[in-house]
Amino acid sequence: MNAALGSVSTHAxxxxxxxxxxxxxxxxHLDTVYRYLLMLTKDRQLADDLASETFVxxxxxxxxxxxxxxxxxxxxCQIARTIAxxxxxxxxxxxxxxxxxxxxxxxxxxxxxxxxxxxxLEAGLRELSAAEREVIALRIVLELDGDTAARILGISRxxxxxxxxxxxxxxxxxxxxxAVA
Amino acid sequence: xxxxDAIDERFDEIVRELRTLPGAPDSLRERVRExxxxxxxxxxxxxxxxxAWLTFRSVAWTLGSAATGFVAIALAYGVVTSGGGGGxxxxxxxxxxxxxxxxxxLSPMAPPAARPPATTFDTEQAAAEDRARVAVGSATAGxxxxxxxxxxRLAHHTATMRLRVSDVDELSRATREAMRVARRLGGFVASVxxxxxxxDEGDASLTLRVPTAKIQQAIAQxxxxxxxxxxxxxxxxxxxxxxxxxDRILRLRRTIRRIELRLRQDVSEDERFRLQLQLExxxxxxxxxxxxxxxTVRRARLATIALALTxxxxxxxxxxxPGRVExxxxxxxxxLAKELAAIVWVLIVLSPFLLLAAAAAVAGRARxxxxxxxxxxxx
Numbered sequence: 001m002n003a004a005l006g007s008v009s010t011h012a013x014x015x016x017x018x019x020x021x022x023x024x025x026x027x028x029h030l031d032t033v034y035r036y037l038l039m040l041t042k043d044r045q046l047a048d049d050l051a052s053e054t055f056v057x058x059x060x061x062x063x064x065x066x067x068x069x070x071x072x073x074x075x076x077c078q079i080a081r082t083i084a085x086x087x088x089x090x091x092x093x094x095x096x097x098x099x100x101x102x103x104x105x106x107x108x109x110x111x112x113x114x115x116x117x118x119x120x121l122e123a124g125l126r127e128l129s130a131a132e133r134e135v136i137a138l139r140i141v142l143e144l145d146g147d148t149a150a151r152i153l154g155i156s157r158x159x160x161x162x163x164x165x166x167x168x169x170x171x172x173x174x175x176x177x178x179a180v181a
Numbered sequence: 182x183x184x185x186d187a188i189d190e191r192f193d194e195i196v197r198e199l200r201t202l203p204g205a206p207d208s209l210r211e212r213v214r215e216x217x218x219x220x221x222x223x224x225x226x227x228x229x230x231x232x233a234w235l236t237f238r239s240v241a242w243t244l245g246s247a248a249t250g251f252v253a254i255a256l257a258y259g260v261v262t263s264g265g266g267g268g269x270x271x272x273x274x275x276x277x278x279x280x281x282x283x284x285x286x287l288s289p290m291a292p293p294a295a296r297p298p299a300t301t302f303d304t305e306q307a308a309a310e311d312r313a314r315v316a317v318g319s320a321t322a323g324x325x326x327x328x329x330x331x332x333x334r335l336a337h338h339t340a341t342m343r344l345r346v347s348d349v350d351e352l353s354r355a356t357r358e359a360m361r362v363a364r365r366l367g368g369f370v371a372s373v374x375x376x377x378x379x380x381d382e383g384d385a386s387l388t389l390r391v392p393t394a395k396i397q398q399a400i401a402q403x404x405x406x407x408x409x410x411x412x413x414x415x416x417x418x419x420x421x422x423x424x425x426x427x428d429r430i431l432r433l434r435r436t437i438r439r440i441e442l443r444l445r446q447d448v449s450e451d452e453r454f455r456l457q458l459q460l461e462x463x464x465x466x467x468x469x470x471x472x473x474x475x476x477t478v479r480r481a482r483l484a485t486i487a488l489a490l491t492x493x494x495x496x497x498x499x500x501x502x503p504g505r506v507e508x509x510x511x512x513x514x515x516x517l518a519k520e521l522a523a524i525v526w527v528l529i530v531l532s533p534f535l536l537l538a539a540a541a542a543v544a545g546r547a548r549x550x551x552x553x554x555x556x557x558x559x560x
Contacts, residue, residue: 023217030213031204038202041560048209055213088556116201130560139188140199146186154550168192175195 022062025072026055032073032142033080039137040084040130042113050087054080070151077138077152088130124174132167139164251520259513263505334420335477338396338484341414344407345491349378355406355490356385362402363389368483382492389486396484403488410491419477426474433467 033054037047058065058079065075114122125133138149139160150160188196205213346352353375360370368391375385391399400414440460444453 023214026213026217030210034205034209035202044206048206051205051209052212052216055216059216059219085553085556088560089552092556092559115203117198121195121198129558131554131557134557136199139186140196141202143200165189168189168195171195172192 019062019065019067020072022059025076026058029073029076030055033076035141036077036134036137037080037084038113039125039133039141040081041087042126042133044113046087047113050080050083053083057083071148073142074144074148074152077142077144081134081152118175120175120178121171123178124171127174128167128171131163132170135160135163136167136171251517255513255516255520256509258516259509259511262512263508334418335423335481336393337417337419337481338393339415339417340396340400340412340484340486341489342400342403342412342486343410343489343491344404345410345493346407348381348492349383351407352378352383352385352490352492356387358406359387359389359403359488359490362399363391363486366391366395366399366402368392368395368399371485378492384493385490387486387488387490389488390483391486393482393484396486399484399486403486407490419481423474423477426470426477430467430470430474433463433470437463437467 030051034047034051037050037054038044041047041050054076058076061079065072070078112122114125117125128136135149135153138144138152139146144152146157146160149164150157153160153163155163344355346355356373356375360373363370368389371388371390373385373387376383389399400412437460440456440463444456444460448456
């Protein structure tokens with residue numbers, strides 16, 4: 001993860017850094033991380049679990065956080081993304097081993113994952129891939145700028161814009177089709 | 182001017198609705214608060230700086246220590262080898278004193294007829310090593326020729342002489358006479374290089390092979406051809422090597438006899454096959470060692486004289502032999518050069534592997550990213 005933030009230059013003379021307290025940072029950005037994971041996983045319980053893991057890991061790595069290189073929310077979102085990807089990998093392995101993908105999918109479909117959203121929007125979100133939901137989460141829900149979102153995703157700013165545009169178009173189509181239905 | 186990050190207005194309704202997404206539930210908030218309360222107080226410090234410091238310092242220390250070690254080894258080698266009892270010391274002592282080195286106190290070299298063939302088992306264990314070199318001095322210009330110590334062991338004799346002649350006519354005459362000397366003494370001319378004189382300057386170089394027993398005579402006769410500018414004689418003892426080879430030949434013959442006797446007996450097919458292989462191997466080794474010994478003896482029977490003739494005047498001065506410090510520095514430099522060559526060689530050999538490792542790491546990262554993208558597409 002630190003590689004995504006770039007390595008500390010060995011030529012610049014680093015100054016002493018005042019790092020905020022972890023508790024304050026966690027309190028301030030908990031909703032951000034939760035919403036991000038919720039959009040990514042479309043599962044409230046899973047987002048809850050992964051958010052906990054995110055902050056556990058963040059506390060362990062807190063000594064490495066350099067506020068000069070990235071904001072706390074960016075840093076936390078990157079950790080959250082890593083944790084989510086680890087979860088998806090584990091799930092992928094488990095599904096291939098146990099071949100229970102269909103049952104798991106239907107379980108997801110039953111429960112609404114976001115309160116307050118219209119049924120058509122929620123249905124539309126469910127039909128997007130995690131990658132599409134992710135870019136929407138970062139740019140729209142969390143209101144991160146293009147550069148920061150691209151950095152978290154590990155892609156270029158242009159690719160991020162393109163991905164967002166496609167995701168929104170697709171979501172709009174899905175919402176419209178569900179609304180008509 | 183619209184920001185690059187602005188979302189298309191057609192999605193305003195979706196955006197507005199998405200931003201009403203609920204925040205973290207209270208249970209999660211409580212858990213995170215409890216977790217955050219565990220944070221130990223940490224003094225403000227440069228994040229990651231200790232890593233950078235450690236890495237930089239470690240690298241600097243490692244490189245510095247390695248370089249110091251290499252230089253220390255080279256210097257130690259240079260000091261140890263510069264003052265040893267070798268021919269060089271003999272050279273420097275004698276040349277500085279301007280003395281000739283007639284070994285009058287030593288008995289003359291035994292004629293070849295009186296000396297048993299060196300191929301047999303001369304068990305005299307002299308202190309000399311198998312390749313002990315005895316450089317018996319370089320004479321300064323105009324001095325008498327150096328004579329050789331008597332040899333009772335099989336040895337390769339190599340003489341290097343440089344003579345100055347008065348003019349190009351004399352150069353031509355001396356070249357012809359040198360060839361006659363070699364032939365007269367039962368030897369031959371291995372090579373001649375006579376450069377066409379330019380004006381009053383000319384050079385010639387010859388490689389002569391003469392019977393070892395006649396080398397003293399050859400040197401004496403060649404010395405008369407001009408003024409000696411420099412001269413060096415090396416004797417490389419090969420007696421031990423020949424003795425060792427002879428011992429090995431004896432052992433191989435015994436082994437061959439033993440295997441042949443065994444083959445005449447009643448043995449199983451597998452055993453016979455194995456013995457045949459051993460016998461072939463032993464015979465091949467015997468042939469090789471026999472040829473090797475014969476070659477060594479042949480070389481020892483003929484001495485090599487490298488003779489250089491010149492008309493040039495500026496060869497008068499012979500450079501003084503290097504002192505101990507200079508020798509130490511030269512030897513140390515030689516070792517350092519070899520160490521550097523070894524390092525370069527290792528880097529050259531390792532660089533493809535390092536490149537492959539780097540390429541594999543990059544490919545691994547790219548693959549991991551593709552896998553993650555696929556997971557997100559499917560999730």
